Amino acid sequence: MNVKNIMMTLALVAAIGAKAQKEVVAPQNVYARQTMSLNGDWHYFVDQQEQGYYDYRMNPTNWGYFVNAKPKKPSDLVEYDFDACPTMQVPGDWNTQDEQLFVYEGTIWMKKDFEIGDGLRTTDNGRFLLYFGAVNYEAIVYVNGKKAGRHVGGFTPFCYDVTDFVHEGKNFVIVKIDNKRHKDNVPTLIFDWWNYGGITRDVLLVSVPETYVEDYSLRLDALPQSADGKNSVIDFSLKLNRPVAGEAVTVTFPELKIRRTFSTDENGCLHEQLSTKKSKLELWSPDNPKLYKVLLEREGETIEDEIGFRIIETRGKQLLLNGKPIFLRGVCSHEETAYTSRRCNSAADADTLLSWARSLGCNFIRLAHYPHNEHAVREAERQGFLLWSEIPVYWTISWQNEETYANAERQLTDMIRRDHNRAAIIIWSLANETPHSDARDKFLGRLAQTARSLDNTRLISMAMEVTGASNYVNRLQDNMNKYVDVVSFNQYIGWYRDVNDAPKMKWEIPYEKPVIISEFGGGAKAGLHGDKGQRWTEEFQENLYRENLAMLDKIDGLAGTCPWVLKDFRSPRRPLPGIQDGFNRKGLFSDQGKRKKALYVLREWYEKKR
Numbered sequence: 172m173n174v175k176n177i178m179m180t181l182a183l184v185a186a187i188g189a190k191a192q193k194e195v196v197a198p199q200n201v202y203a204r205q206t207m208s209l210n211g212d213w214h215y216f217v218d219q220q221e222q223g224y225y226d227y228r229m230n231p232t233n234w235g236y237f238v239n240a241k242p243k244k245p246s247d248l249v250e251y252d253f254d255a256c257p258t259m260q261v262p263g264d265w266n267t268q269d270e271q272l273f274v275y276e277g278t279i280w281m282k283k284d285f286e287i288g289d290g291l292r293t294t295d296n297g298r299f300l301l302y303f304g305a306v307n308y309e310a311i312v313y314v315n316g317k318k319a320g321r322h323v324g325g326f327t328p329f330c331y332d333v334t335d336f337v338h339e340g341k342n343f344v345i346v347k348i349d350n351k352r353h354k355d356n357v358p359t360l361i362f363d364w365w366n367y368g369g370i371t372r373d374v375l376l377v378s379v380p381e382t383y384v385e386d387y388s389l390r391l392d393a394l395p396q397s398a399d400g401k402n403s404v405i406d407f408s409l410k411l412n413r414p415v416a417g418e419a420v421t422v423t424f425p426e427l428k429i430r431r432t433f434s435t436d437e438n439g440c441l442h443e444q445l446s447t448k449k450s451k452l453e454l455w456s457p458d459n460p461k462l463y464k465v466l467l468e469r470e471g472e473t474i475e476d477e478i479g480f481r482i483i484e485t486r487g488k489q490l491l492l493n494g495k496p497i498f499l500r501g502v503c504s505h506e507e508t509a510y511t512s513r514r515c516n517s518a519a520d521a522d523t524l525l526s527w528a529r530s531l532g533c534n535f536i537r538l539a540h541y542p543h544n545e546h547a548v549r550e551a552e553r554q555g556f557l558l559w560s561e562i563p564v565y566w567t568i569s570w571q572n573e574e575t576y577a578n579a580e581r582q583l584t585d586m587i588r589r590d591h592n593r594a595a596i597i598i599w600s601l602a603n604e605t606p607h608s609d610a611r612d613k614f615l616g617r618l619a620q621t622a623r624s625l626d627n628t629r630l631i632s633m634a635m636e637v638t639g640a641s642n643y644v645n646r647l648q649d650n651m652n653k654y655v656d657v658v659s660f661n662q663y664i665g666w667y668r669d670v671n672d673a674p675k676m677k678w679e680i681p682y683e684k685p686v687i688i689s690e691f692g693g694g695a696k697a698g699l700h701g702d703k704g705q706r707w708t709e710e711f712q713e714n715l716y717r718e719n720l721a722m723l724d725k726i727d728g729l730a731g732t733c734p735w736v737l738k739d740f741r742s743p744r745r746p747l748p749g750i751q752d753g754f755n756r757k758g759l760f761s762d763q764g765k766r767k768k769a770l771y772v773l774r775e776w777y778e779k780k781r
């Protein structure tokens with residue numbers, strides 16, 4: 172990416188990120204800032220009719236639950252009391268923390284007390300930011316009774332400047348959380364995963380100087396000139412939260428012996444190139460997930476990060492990592508824990524799932540169907556997994572609705588903004604299995620252009636569908652082909668169509684681009700055995716994998732496969748008693764970590780793809 176492009180990127184990020192008064196762009200690498208965690212016990216109660224928000228004429232009130240009223244004299248009427256209510260853990264979904272909330276979709280109020288004191292203070296003129304990793308789905312946030320803002324979208328971070336709302340000593344934050352599904356939301360009314368509600372990711376109070384580093388980007392622009400990596404050039408760009416010129420920023424890569432100080436331009440930005448003549452640059456790859464420590468220092472703040480350098484590109488139907496062809500030995504995964512089947516939110520949660528993926532021989536994970544938490548992405552990067560990250564533009568979105576588009580674009584922007592320094596992520600995915608129409612093409616075309624303008628160093632894709640199948644010829648025709656770098660599609664021969672068709676299948680994919688099978692698979696109940704023709708048995712799934720892998724191997728330009736799915740996951744669309752019991756059973760592992768027979772078929776095939 173050239174300098175002009177980076178400037179456009181940051182300007183665009185700023186424009187798309189134009190926010191309500193208190194909302195600010197969530198700072199890059201928030202965990203490296205001076206923070207106080209607001210995780211832990213939060214008081215909560217259910218508000219089915221939202222009477223803590225609307226009066227009995229359905230108008231929003233000024234005296235809602237967010238004011239946290241307490242009776243002042245014995246005759247006062249206050250019909251709620253946060254402090255007398257039970258607590259639940261944040262981060263966490265409410266469904267698995269309170270039996271009564273397992274299928275609840277609606278509004279819940281949550282409150283946390285916190286103290287600003289020695290633990291966290293601002294410098295003179297410093298700012299306090301309140302950061303949420305994600306809340307599903309709508310959050311209205313109040314600090315000490317005052318509204319900080321409203322956010323929609325369940326899987327991306329958001330942040331408010333609450334400096335004017337807080338004071339030394341005791342403070343409280345109240346959040347109204349609503350996970351009701353709506354037609355015009357992203358995702359829409361229907362989706363095949365559990366609609367976990369709650370504050371599902373970390374909450375942090377961040378202390379920053381008045382002027383602070385809002386975003387930065389560090390990456391390789393092109394492959395090093397010489398084979399040993401000498402003379403590599405690292406693109407470095409940075410943006411302060413305000414357009415302040417002449418601010419000194421020092422960037423240090425200790426291991427690369429780089430230490431340079433630059434001065435911001437009139438936009439509060441830097442666009443520089445760092446040359447690494449003195450030492451050899453090791454490239455990040457699944458075989459060698461090398462990360463370099465970097466320090467960004469300016470008056471009043473130091474940010475430490477770990478950066479991997481790699482180049483991902485395509486050449487005809489080939490996918491190249493660091494200039495060499497690579498086959499993506501993938502698997503799809505939801506953000507749901509092993510064994511306990513709740514929302515994940517830690518490196519430890521991610522670690523179990525990653526170890527399962529590794530045992531399959533994977534070097535690639537499709538993070539389905541929404542951006543996963545930052546801990547998981549960073550852990551995958553440390554462990555050397557390539558990643559596909561996507562937004563929940565899933566199935567049938569309201570393509571004609573401009574607000575729905577803005578929502579999707581915001582989720583896309585926030586996904587890219589949070590993770591654009593992660594070498595592990597090689598693909599931004601815009602959608603999954605969307606029905607063709609002019610309106611859909613326009614919607615996805617706009618999204619693709621936005622993704623490209625925000626980040627032209629990664630590949631763009633989306634999970635498409637086979638559009639025609641007659642005489643055993645599967646055809647893929649999608650107007651979105653011109654926007655994607657990689658043609659990906661889901662297909663379920665053997666599950667939603669007879670497995671015996673598999674050997675007869677031919678494929679017509681009329682695009683000079685690499686192909687990824689973004690889903691295939693079928694269900695099996697772990698421990699259920701029988702004939703390979705008996706649905707739900709491990710043998711049925713095993714045979715399906717065998718037939719599919721033989722069939723997919725014949726696809727010209729096949730650059731990777733992501734079977735659906737790593738482990739059985741909860742879904743309200745899977746009611747069959749005794750078999751599904753509320754779980755989609757297409758996992759290679761059961762929800763309890765039991766290995767199904769199909770797993771060994773895949774593992775053997777991946778062994779040959781190394």
Ligand code: GCB
Pocket residue numbers: 363540603604661690735755757
């Ligand atoms: C799909 C969807 C995925 C479902 C899967 C299934 O095509 O993309 O979200 O869970 O099929 O199991 O049917």
